[in-house]
Amino acid sequence: MARTALAAARAASVALVAGLLLLLVIRIATGLHGAALASAVAGGGRPTAPDFDLSRIDGRGKLRLSSLRGRIVVLNFWASWCDACKGEAPALKAAAHKWAGRGVTFVGVDSQDFTGDGRAFARRHGWTYPSVHDGSGSVMSRYGVVGFPETWAVDSHGRLVDHVVGPVDARRLDIAIRRARAA
Amino acid sequence: MIARAFVLAALALVLVTPVRAAAPIMDAREQRLETRVMCPACHEPLAQSSSPMAERIRHFIRFRLAAGEAPSTIERELVEEFGPAVLAEPPASGFGLLVWLLPAGALAAAAVAVLSVACAWHRRTALDDAAATDISPALLRRLERELATFED
Numbered sequence: 001m002a003r004t005a006l007a008a009a010r011a012a013s014v015a016l017v018a019g020l021l022l023l024l025v026i027r028i029a030t031g032l033h034g035a036a037l038a039s040a041v042a043g044g045g046r047p048t049a050p051d052f053d054l055s056r057i058d059g060r061g062k063l064r065l066s067s068l069r070g071r072i073v074v075l076n077f078w079a080s081w082c083d084a085c086k087g088e089a090p091a092l093k094a095a096a097h098k099w100a101g102r103g104v105t106f107v108g109v110d111s112q113d114f115t116g117d118g119r120a121f122a123r124r125h126g127w128t129y130p131s132v133h134d135g136s137g138s139v140m141s142r143y144g145v146v147g148f149p150e151t152w153a154v155d156s157h158g159r160l161v162d163h164v165v166g167p168v169d170a171r172r173l174d175i176a177i178r179r180a181r182a183a
Numbered sequence: 184m185i186a187r188a189f190v191l192a193a194l195a196l197v198l199v200t201p202v203r204a205a206a207p208i209m210d211a212r213e214q215r216l217e218t219r220v221m222c223p224a225c226h227e228p229l230a231q232s233s234s235p236m237a238e239r240i241r242h243f244i245r246f247r248l249a250a251g252e253a254p255s256t257i258e259r260e261l262v263e264e265f266g267p268a269v270l271a272e273p274p275a276s277g278f279g280l281l282v283w284l285l286p287a288g289a290l291a292a293a294a295v296a297v298l299s300v301a302c303a304w305h306r307r308t309a310l311d312d313a314a315a316t317d318i319s320p321a322l323l324r325r326l327e328r329e330l331a332t333f334e335d
Contacts, residue, residue, distance in 0.1 A: 008295065010296070012288065012291075012292040012295075013289070013292050013293075013296070016285065016288060016289055016292065019285070020285070023281075079224075079236070081235040081236050081238075081239050082235075083235075112223045112224045112236060112265065113236075114239070114243065114264055115264060117239070135223070135264045135265040135266060136223065136265055136266030136268060136269075137223055137224075137265075138266070
């Protein structure tokens with residue numbers, strides 16, 4: 001009886017440790033996947049952009065990235081409390097205006113932010129393109145974003161073709177969009 | 184003139200007193216929330232973080248408390264904005280339940296292991312005792328005799 005209980009306790013302990021190790025491996029693998037996207041793009045690869053389906057901060061329903069397949073998407077990760085995001089906001093506004101009607105869609109991903117703050121920020125900077133709310137930061141993790149702002153260019157096949165860490169300017173946005181068009 | 188000064192002083196006292204009395208209650212609720220809420224950007228308790236995001240959430244908490252909202256409502260609003268990970272304590276449901284169950288499971292497994300070892304040890308001791316007393320009277324007398332020769 002005691003031997004059986006001891007064996008059961010040992011089995012439970014092993015299962016517990018195995019479970020914790022599995023959770024750790026999943027956590028590390030998820031984090032690595034995001035970081036791997038940036039490495040792949042830097043090395044000339046074209047990994048598939050992780051899909052998401054998030055609420056728009058303007059309250060006009062949800063936006064799924066894969067629904068924009070066939071168009072070039074400029075995906076900009078930002079937060080209203082990020083100073084550098086304020087700096088790049090005019091360039092994004094101008095580029096979105098410049099590329100409008102030419103098969104390019106700008107999408108902002110307002111991460112780790114209050115929806116109301118994000119909405120006010122977008123309005124203040126005159127952004128007319130949609131931004132989605134990623135309050136938990138789960139989408140930014142999947143893209144390996146560790147700081148704001150960061151920008152990705154997605155080609156018409158839904159593949160990541162360019163990545164900018166830090167604020168973007170008009171010239172860098174043009175390069176990213178041309179790369180996506182050439183892909 | 185003096186009477187007017189007294190009236191003004193009394194009025195000032197009346198205006199200030201409720202604020203001073205209410206402030207500690209407000210602070211306690213705010214402090215408690217700051218230990219229960221995490222900064223989503225830096226993954227530290229709000230009370231220990233000075234990041235712009237933490238500062239913004241702190242402002243939100245203060246504003247909502249001043250508006251008369253209950254801390255539980257404020258926590259719920261923060262979860263709606265930032266997801267369940269904004270709370271320092273994970274929810275006792277879904278995946279978060281694991282965090283509560285795993286330590287309890289580990290404790291139960293450890294308790295069973297300790298009990299099993301204790302039972303096994305107790306049984307072995309009992310068997311040893313039984314074996315030790317299971318000596319025939321003749322053998323015991325002979326043993327005593329032989330031990331006595333050693334003492335001499």
